[in-house]
Amino acid sequence: MIGTVSVRPTRLALLARNFTYSFTGLHKFNSSIDSVPSLSSRKFSSASPTLVNSQNPGSGPRLQPKKPLDVISEEKGGGISRIDEDISIEYPEDTGLPRTPIIQGRGGRHFKRTLAQFSLEDKVSVVTGGASGIGLALSQSIVASGSHLAIVDMNRKLIANPRYLVQKIIKTNYHNVDDEAQIQAKTLLEQFKSENPGLEKLPTVTAHYADVSNPASVDDAIADIIAKQGKIDNLVTCAGFTENFSAVTYPYDRMQKLWGVVVDGTYLFTTGVAKHLIKRQASGSMVVIGSMSGAIVNVPQPQAPYNAAKAAVRHLAASLAVEWATHDIRVNCISPGYILTALTRKILEENFEFREKWVSLIPAGRVGMPEDLMGPVTFLLSDSARYITGADLRVDGGYTLT
Known part of the structure; x- marks a missing residue:
């Protein structure tokens, strides 16, 4: 025809x-x-x-x-x-997730040359949510790049799993440690020392408690970091969680908690550190961890409040970047795609069909790993990105391109 x-x-x-x-x-x-x-x-x-x-x-x-x-x-x-409104996944208790292991072989002396601008030597970097998941991997990359480190976390007590705690204490000889941030800070430093034998100057790694959604708690944590580290140069806000409820059934109190951690926590820590930098008349670099969910709608799981919260974080970074540019404070955002943390692994084990659907939409053909974010965060914190501010770097295997 x-x-x-x-x-x-x-x-x-x-x-x-x-x-x-x-x-x-x-x-x-x-x-x-x-x-x-x-x-x-x-x-x-x-x-x-x-x-x-x-x-x-x-x-x-x-x-x-x-x-x-x-x-x-x-x-x-x-x-x-399309969204499947029948999917409902509540964020588990912290004691229900296994501890995030330190990534092996990520420190050590570099035998391949690279730009000196990538170094974070003599900086003090803060990572919120730094005791597990993505935050722990980023903490490790920061230490490996020469920075001192302050891990901020909710200091989760481990008494809910005493057998694992006893095994951990015996293995590391930390007989009086009962919170996650301190355990991970010491384990991370031990790992760094084992990969850098004979290194005379070791980074200072400290652990701090904070409820990131509480202004007074955040102020106390920042003051504690400055007291122990002397200053703050860099900040990575990684504290957060996600849940899956349809919008009409989402418990309001849980939505408030999610927004408190993701949005309020990011705002309180960035502004708190900015006050310190401005008072010192010092330059600084901040990286807020957003999500590709701030730019797209994930399927099939419903998570409207989380998506909106991450969109808020992304635009907050852009707004603060413009506002603080005159103070030489850079603010950028990293938006990860699906990353295989302990929580993601638990979700996929209980909802196997998710993996096939998620991976089918990722051009790279796989879910990301926490170490896939180590290079990007180091780059944005370092002087190699000194003319980059307000950017949103998507690390999602190409998910948002299609």
């Missing part, structure tokens, strides 16, 4: 491009890649497009699909890109 109609080449090219795009999009979002044939091999039946000019039928042909093609979206389309 198409071959018998005379159409100007430019319009024919445009039509071909539009239909190729349509079928490519349908192909991409279908759960079975083989279920949609390519345009070149597709045989049009009675539902094939016909050539009609709806405005003036006698003036020339125009390609227009018939009804059966129109109803594809109603019958089959969009399924993989």
Whole structure:
């Protein structure tokens, strides 16, 4: 049918491009890649497009699909890109998650040359949420890059799992340690020492308590860091968590808690450290950990409050970057994609179908690891990024590109 109609080449090219795009999009979002044939091999039946000019039928042909093609979206389309409101996942108690291990082989002397600008030598860096997950990996990268470190966490008591605690105490000889931040601070330093034998100057690694959603607690933590470390140069805000409830069933008190940790916590720590830097008339660098969820809507799990909170964090970073530029304080955002932390692993183990759906939408073909964020955060904190502020660096395997 198409071959018998005379159409100007430019319009024919445009039509071909539009239909190729349509079928490519349908192909991409279908759960079975083989279920949609390519345009070149597709045989049009009675539902094939016909050539009609709806405005003036006698003036020339125009390609227009018939009804059966129109109803594809109603019958089959969009399924993989929709929220499943039946999914409900509450953030577990901290004692229900295994301790995050220190990543092996990430310190040590470098035998390959790199720019001196990447060094964080003699800086003091603060990481909130630094005792586990992404925060612990970032803490380790900061120490490996030459910085002193202050880990801020909720100091979770480990008495809920006494057998594991006893094993840990015996292994590390820390007989009086009962909170996670202190254990991880000492373990991290021991790991650094083992990978740098004979190193005369070791970094100072301290542990501090803070409820990041509480202004007085944040002020106390910052004062404690300054008292023990002498100053603060860099900040990474990594404290946060996510839960999955449909918007109409999300418990309001839990939503308030999430926003308190993610949004209020980021605001309170960034402004608190900024006050210290401005008072010292010192330059500084901050990296807030956002999420790709601040720019897209994750599927199939519902998490509207988390998505909105991370969008707020991303724009807060941009706003503070402009406001504090005159003080030589840089503020950037890193937006990770799916990262395989202890929490993510637990979710995937209990909801195996998530992994297939998530990975199918990631061009890189895999879920990220915490160490995938070690280089980006070091770069943004260091002088190698001294002309970068207000940026949002997405580390998501290409998820948000498609």
